[in-house]
Amino acid sequence: MAESNNELQVGSTVTGTVVKVDEKQVLVDIGQKSEGIIPISELSNLHVENPNDVVKDGEELTLKVKKVEDEEIILSKKMVDAEKAWEELQEKYDNNETFVTEVKEVVKGGLVVDVGLRGFIPASLVETYFVEDFSDYKNKSLEVKIVDLDKEQNRIILSHRAVIEEEQSKKKAEILESLEPGHVVEGTVQRITDFGAFVDIGGVDGLVHISELAHTHVDKVSDVLSEGDKIKVEVLSVDLDNDRISLSYKNTLPGPWSGIEERIKEGDKVKGIVKRLVNFGAFVEIEDGVEGLVHISQIANRHIGTPEEVLEVGQEITAKVLSVDEGEQRISLSIKEIELDKEKGEIEQYEREEESSSFQLGDMIGDKLDEYKQ
Structure with a gap:
């Protein structure tokens, strides 16, 4: 009063x-x-x-x-304003309150704002990113929190960055809680590393490990993705305690087996590289990410005890497709059929040559007989 x-x-x-x-x-x-x-x-x-x-x-x-x-x-007037302002600011500080203030001056090292008193926002507490020129901030309203208040020292330090980080943290928590394994979401590639790519999926970053980039082996992440790429990814797992999200890019892409029955059909001859030898046969890669099995009984047209007797890893072979099953992702191959077809072809060629030779001999004998009759 x-x-x-x-x-x-x-x-x-x-x-x-x-x-x-x-x-x-x-x-x-x-x-x-x-x-x-x-x-x-x-x-x-x-x-x-x-x-x-x-x-x-x-x-x-x-x-x-x-x-x-x-x-x-x-x-x-300012003494009255100051007493009132200090009371209000102390209450805001005690309650960790967020409020709006106006930038009055741009000075070296930060911004001067009106909070009933002269408040200061250091440059490092203005944004979450580096700002080179603060001239556009004059007369701009900013949402802030008090980070340091000392009446004796007449010090009022505020932060706009703290408000943004709090909002981002809240948004991140909401997103993390809403995500479930199997969800497919859109994101933007933020950062490329040796072991994968970090993708922003709406305010939070998830990791696409290099093993989840493609259906085939990837040597360098940059061979598949670039910073700024907008992609779809599948959520593999969410760790709420550690704020970690594991993502897969390859799960949103057509697999190597997709449409395989259109590309490879029964009876086709295909070339491939022997990738693995097992006691029951050999797995042969005939397309990137697509392997077919040559059963031990289909390796040679003679009995063999182990695949190693005929084949070795890395060897290029030609095989005949016996069957293709896209749903089960299985292809049965035969090297023996190629050999049998080759032998059959050689026999047929021999028979054709023999038949042609017989005709020629008959013609010669017939000509001689005709001469004799004359």
Whole structure:
């Protein structure tokens, strides 16, 4: 409650009405013989160029008496504002409250803001990323939190970055809780590493391990993806405790077996590389990621004890397709059939040559007989 205007003392609180706004001061009627004076420096805790930006004619103000000397009464508006502001700021600080403030000045090292007092946002606490030029921030409203408050030192440090990080953390928690293994989501490749790619899937990053990039072996992540690529990925697992998301890119791509029955049919001859030898046969890669089995009984047209007797890993072979099953991802191959077909062809060729030779001999004998008859 304001004290009586007739009991003016330094530090007293008075109320008055603005009667005149000059270039460097404001005159206020506080019910005394002379009007009170608010110097421009006592109008606000922030720098003031024009008093009209702070007060208007006829406006009623609550003020502090700063000095009483002869007929001159010096008043302060900023002292009243400061006391009120410190109380409000302390409450906001204690409650970890977020609020909006306006940037008044851009200074070396950060931003000066109006919080009823002169508040400061260091450059490192403005954004989550580096800002080279802060000139666009003047008169801009920012959502902030108080990170340091010290009335004795007249220090008010605020952070816009803390608000953003808190929002991102909250959003991340919501996304993590909503994700389930098997979900397919869209994302943007943020970072490439030797072991995989980090993909932003709406505010949180998940890892696509190099083994989950393609259905075939990948030597370098950059052979498949580039930073900035927009891709679809499948969620493999979500670790809420450690904020980790494992993703797969290859699971959203057509597999090497997709459409295999259109490309490879029963009876086709195919070339391939022997990848593995097992006691019951050999696995042969005939396309990237597609292996067929040559059963031991189909390796040679003679009895063999082990595949190693005929084949070795890395060897290129030609085989005949016996069957193709896309659903089961199985292809049966035969090397023996190729050999048998070759032998059959050689026999047929021999028979054709023999038949042709017999015809030629018959013609010669017939010609001689005709000559003899003559």
